[in-house]
Amino acid sequence: MDGNLSKIKASRFPDEFGRFGKYGGRYVPEILMPAVTELTQEYEKVKNDLQFIKILAQLHSQYSGRPNPLTFADRLTAVTGGAKIYLKREDLNHTGAHKINNVLGQLLLAQRMGKTRIIAETGAGQHGVATATVAAKFGLDCHVYMGEVDTLRQRLNVFRMQYLGAEVIPVKTGSRTLKDAINEAIRDWVTNVKNTFYCIGSVVGMHPYPMIVRDFQSIIGQETRQQHQAAEGRLPDAVVACVGGGSNAMGMFYPFLDDKKVKLFGVEAGGRGNDEGEHAATLSLGEPGILHGMFTYMLQTEDGQVADVHSISAGLDYSGVGPEHSWLKDTGRACYTAVDDAQALEAMALLARTEGIIPALESAHAVALAVQLAGKMGREESLVICLSGRGDKDMESVFDLAQKGGADE
Amino acid sequence: MNDLRERLVEKISKKQKILSIYLTAGFPEADSTVSLLRAIAENGADLIELGVPFSDPQADGPVIQQASQKALDAGMRVAKVFSILQEFRCFSTVPVILMGYANPFMKYGWRRCAEEAAAAGANGFIIPDLPPEESGDLTRLCRTNGLDQIYLITPVTPVTRIELINSLTSGFIYAVSITGVTGERRELPLETIQFLRRLRKTSRHPVLVGFGVSNQETAKSLAAESDGVIIGSAIIRLIAESKNTGEACEKVKAFVWMIKDSLGEIA
Ligand SMILES: Cc1ncc(COP(=O)(O)O)c(C=O)c1O
Numbered sequence: 001m002d003g004n005l006s007k008i009k010a011s012r013f014p015d016e017f018g019r020f021g022k023y024g025g026r027y028v029p030e031i032l033m034p035a036v037t038e039l040t041q042e043y044e045k046v047k048n049d050l051q052f053i054k055i056l057a058q059l060h061s062q063y064s065g066r067p068n069p070l071t072f073a074d075r076l077t078a079v080t081g082g083a084k085i086y087l088k089r090e091d092l093n094h095t096g097a098h099k100i101n102n103v104l105g106q107l108l109l110a111q112r113m114g115k116t117r118i119i120a121e122t123g124a125g126q127h128g129v130a131t132a133t134v135a136a137k138f139g140l141d142c143h144v145y146m147g148e149v150d151t152l153r154q155r156l157n158v159f160r161m162q163y164l165g166a167e168v169i170p171v172k173t174g175s176r177t178l179k180d181a182i183n184e185a186i187r188d189w190v191t192n193v194k195n196t197f198y199c200i201g202s203v204v205g206m207h208p209y210p211m212i213v214r215d216f217q218s219i220i221g222q223e224t225r226q227q228h229q230a231a232e233g234r235l236p237d238a239v240v241a242c243v244g245g246g247s248n249a250m251g252m253f254y255p256f257l258d259d260k261k262v263k264l265f266g267v268e269a270g271g272r273g274n275d276e277g278e279h280a281a282t283l284s285l286g287e288p289g290i291l292h293g294m295f296t297y298m299l300q301t302e303d304g305q306v307a308d309v310h311s312i313s314a315g316l317d318y319s320g321v322g323p324e325h326s327w328l329k330d331t332g333r334a335c336y337t338a339v340d341d342a343q344a345l346e347a348m349a350l351l352a353r354t355e356g357i358i359p360a361l362e363s364a365h366a367v368a369l370a371v372q373l374a375g376k377m378g379r380e381e382s383l384v385i386c387l388s389g390r391g392d393k394d395m396e397s398v399f400d401l402a403q404k405g406g407a408d409e
Numbered sequence: 410m411n412d413l414r415e416r417l418v419e420k421i422s423k424k425q426k427i428l429s430i431y432l433t434a435g436f437p438e439a440d441s442t443v444s445l446l447r448a449i450a451e452n453g454a455d456l457i458e459l460g461v462p463f464s465d466p467q468a469d470g471p472v473i474q475q476a477s478q479k480a481l482d483a484g485m486r487v488a489k490v491f492s493i494l495q496e497f498r499c500f501s502t503v504p505v506i507l508m509g510y511a512n513p514f515m516k517y518g519w520r521r522c523a524e525e526a527a528a529a530g531a532n533g534f535i536i537p538d539l540p541p542e543e544s545g546d547l548t549r550l551c552r553t554n555g556l557d558q559i560y561l562i563t564p565v566t567p568v569t570r571i572e573l574i575n576s577l578t579s580g581f582i583y584a585v586s587i588t589g590v591t592g593e594r595r596e597l598p599l600e601t602i603q604f605l606r607r608l609r610k611t612s613r614h615p616v617l618v619g620f621g622v623s624n625q626e627t628a629k630s631l632a633a634e635s636d637g638v639i640i641g642s643a644i645i646r647l648i649a650e651s652k653n654t655g656e657a658c659e660k661v662k663a664f665v666w667m668i669k670d671s672l673g674e675i676a
Contacts, residue, residue: 017542027511027538029468030561031588033570173474174464186467191589193565290511290538291465303486304516305464 010257010333013324018207021330023323026206028293032186035193040208042113047215052108059104063137064094066101066219070227070384075354076371083237083377085370086384087357088224090248097360097389098220098248099130103199105216107134110197117196118142121185123150123178123244124315124362125157126389127201132166142166145184147177150314153397175308178244178318182292202245203322206293210250210322217251224384225255232382238263238373241386242365243283243336244315246322248388253334263335266325267369269311270338276301280309281338282321283329296323312341313361313394339368345398347371348391360389361398411555413456413504413532413580417615417636420455426672427637428628429456429617430644430665431508433476434493435485436462441654442493443500448658449644450503453669456617458535458639461490461509468537470592472642476649487517491529498530506559506580508535511543523550533557533580541577548577559583564604571611581615583639584608586622586631593623593642597631605634625671632672640668 013020026036046052060066068089077085090098110118118140122128128144135142144161148170151158161168174180182205189198203210203217221239228236239256241249243266256262271279276299279285286297291306299307299319311317328334339347344361347368352358359367363386370385377383391398417427430449434442449457462477462485469477487509494505507526514522514536526534533556539547541560551558557580562571565588574582586601587594609616618631619639628638647664651657 025543026540027543028540029537030540030574031468031563031565031585033540034565034567173471174478179465183465183467187470187590190468193588290515292467293538298512300512300516302516304513305481306512 011254013327014207014211018211020324020327023288023294023296023326024207024210025295026293027290027295028206029190031190031193032206035189036206036208043109043208043212046109046112052112056105056108060219064100064104065092067223068092070224070231072231073355076351077374079350079354080371080374082374082379083381083383085374086228086231086236086382087355087387088220088252088384090220090386090388091357091359091363091390095126095130095133096392097126097130098217098251099127099201100134101219101251102201102213102216102247103127103130103134106199106212107138107140110140110199111138113197115195115197116141117192118199119145119185119188119196120199121145121178121181121201123147123181123317124313124393125150125154125161126315126393128166128168129157129160129164131199132161132164135166136164143188144168145171145181145188147171147175147181149176150178154314154393156396157393177309179306179320186292202247203250203324204245204292204294204320210294210324213247214250214254214324217247218254220248220251220386221253221255224252228382228384235259235262236384237377237381238265238383239386240265240267240366240370240373240383242267242316242362242388243321243325244318244362245320246325248386250322250324252386253328257333264328264333265369265373266334266336267365268336268338269313269316269365270340271310271312272341277308278310279338280311280317280319282319283325283336284338288326291320294320294323296326297321297329312344313365315360315362316365337369339365343368345401348398357387358391359387360391361394363388411532411557413557416504417455417581421615421636426632426675427455427615427617428453428665428669428672429458429637429639430454431458431460431639431641433460433462433473433480433645434490435480435483436476436645437479437648438483439485439489439493441657443496444654444658445648445661446497447500448661449665450501452662452665454503454665455637457503457505458508458641459490459494459505461487461507461513463510463513466510468590470590470642472645472649473591476645487513487522491525494529494531504532505530506533506535506557507531511536511539519546519550523547523554523556527554527556531556533559535559535583537561541573561585562608564588564600571608575611575613578614581617582612584616584618584635586618586620589620591620591642593646594621594627595623597621597627601631602634605631609635625668628668629671629675633675637672
């Protein structure tokens with residue numbers, strides 16, 4: 001099954017067991033089995049429910065500001081001298097990142113299911129902010145788990161969530177980052193499963209989450225197809241997106257999966273180097289294992305313990321990755337590479353000065369790879385970067401780095 | 410050969426209640442585990458669950474999380490757990506179930522795990538993040554190696570699923586007393602009793618109740634509605650509060666003996 005995709009339609013996965021090839025599945029405590037089964041059934045119902053689709057579309061256009069533009073980056077293109085570079089502007093969404101696409105969908109679903117208590121995990125704080133925002137809008141009770149390390153480097157986002165009425169719970173176990181926040185959210189869900197909806201922030205976790213989040217994020221790729229078609233009269237030659245858990249990337253990739261001519265590039269966090277604990281390049285340097293309910297590439301020690309990770313961007317700092325990406329890697333449908341902290345910082349500054357757009361540090365990883373790629377492509381070709389979020393949240397840490405003069409810590 | 414079920418059934422037929430004790434292997438250090446296992450086995454435990462530590466134990470509360478981390482920091486590994494068990498087998502025939510999360514076992518290799526566990530004298534596995542749907546490989550290997558694979562049933566498990574698990578579990582059924590993670594609880598909700606009564610009507614296996622059992626009162630009230638209880642966090646806390654292995658063994662002995670004694674009072 002993991003051979004090539006020439007005969008099968010990639011877009012029809014996962015199968016009924018939540019598998020993308022051998023990846024995915026449901027490695028969850030028994031207590032959650034009824035909840036994930038119910039979630040799958042409810043999602044299957046709303047997926048084709050015209051009323052649900054209509055309300056979601058309305059929220060997109062009147063609340064989060066979709067469709068956002070596909071911006072031609074003429075000055076950045078001139079720097080590379082190669083392929084035309086377009087930016088899909090998820091940074092312009094309400095709350096400043098792609099995360100809200102998924103949250104609107106999931107919380108609408110939560111409402112349908114009659115769940116009034118929402119829990120979420122967050123890394124950079126973007127998913128937490130999006131969840132707190134939509135929970136406020138829908139009048140739902142919201143609790144966000146966030147690793148203590150992340151609460152310190154994203155202080156402002158902690159305050160934003162609290163200001164929106166959410167409770168932020170700092171997680172002090174393990175490495176005190178995203179993976180530990182997910183563990184705590186799962187423990188909360190196990191305890192409060194009867195009234196609680198777990199609004200997961202990326203295409204990770206147990207089935208059906210990787211599918212649900214991908215579907216809600218697919219609006220990114222759908223709009224990109226149309227907008228690129230309108231601008232260039234054809235599909236792009238390549239799309240590039242950063243990969244933490246992989247939701248902005250899956251949202252961009254999915255509508256192109258069956259268009260084999262469109263090359264898909266995922267960019268992971270190369271951090272400070274290839275040693276364990278120095279990076280978050282899960283697909284590039286990890287191996288398959290079981291984490292957070294899914295079988296997928298993960299960073300682990302030789303004894304199968306979850307390894308520590310590092311990235312300058314809190315949103316890419318995760319030891320796992322969505323199972324669909326694992327499958328796209330093995331089948332060769334998508335390519336995954338890593339960009340290190342210093343390259344990401346450089347790309348962030350480059351985009352700021354050429355286009356007047358400050359990208360999130362996460363998105364800057366995609367910009368860095370795209371610049372390299374575009375330079376090697378022809379001028380008649382084109383490439384789209386998923387600009388997953390804006391850099392305002394990162395200004396404080398970039399400022400601190402500038403004061404210290406380097407990307408070393 | 411593995412005779413877990415027979416042993417349990419025999420005791421149950423004599424109207425005895427089963428006491429199962431959980432211990433994280435390698436906590437607080439590798440050298441203390443065999444002594445602690447003996448303290449547990451020789452003071453009335455009918456069954457031991459030996460925890461194989463994992464860095465991200467999703468179904469565990471803070472006490473077992475911390476014990477797991479400490480054991481890992483002190484160098485506990487899957488292979489080392491097997492050798493500890495082998496050493497314990499020189500002293501005791503009390504059944505031992507290995508309890509751990511899927512990834513460390515998978516990384517070690519399912520086949521190697523099952524073969525080495527059986528050779529070391531294990532009676533089976535409980536893997537909380539490996540529900541029946543995902544455990545095909547291990548199920549086959551358990552069968553060929555004469556090991557039991559124990560599944561959990563919780564207060565929210567629907568009737569049809571109870572039926573499924575009834576048909577797949579071997580050894581016994583692990584009934585989770587509450588919706589939640591492991592940890593001591595002073596009181597258990599009324600629902601727990603109702604759940605156990607329902608479960609016992611349909612179960613074709615011994616039913617042992619775990620999660621939240623912390624003292625004589627909770628042990629007695631749950632054992633009255635089941636075939637026995639499983640205690641974890643309360644033991645780990647006693648060990649954590651001890652200054653050295655000697656003190657930990659003394660505390661564990663007294664605790665196990667006390668609980669066993671109070672289970673004997675149930676007719
Ligand atoms: C702006 C931005 N981009 C990307 C990510 C990474 O998540 P994912 O890989 O799921 O898109 C995050 C996560 O917080 C983010 O805030």
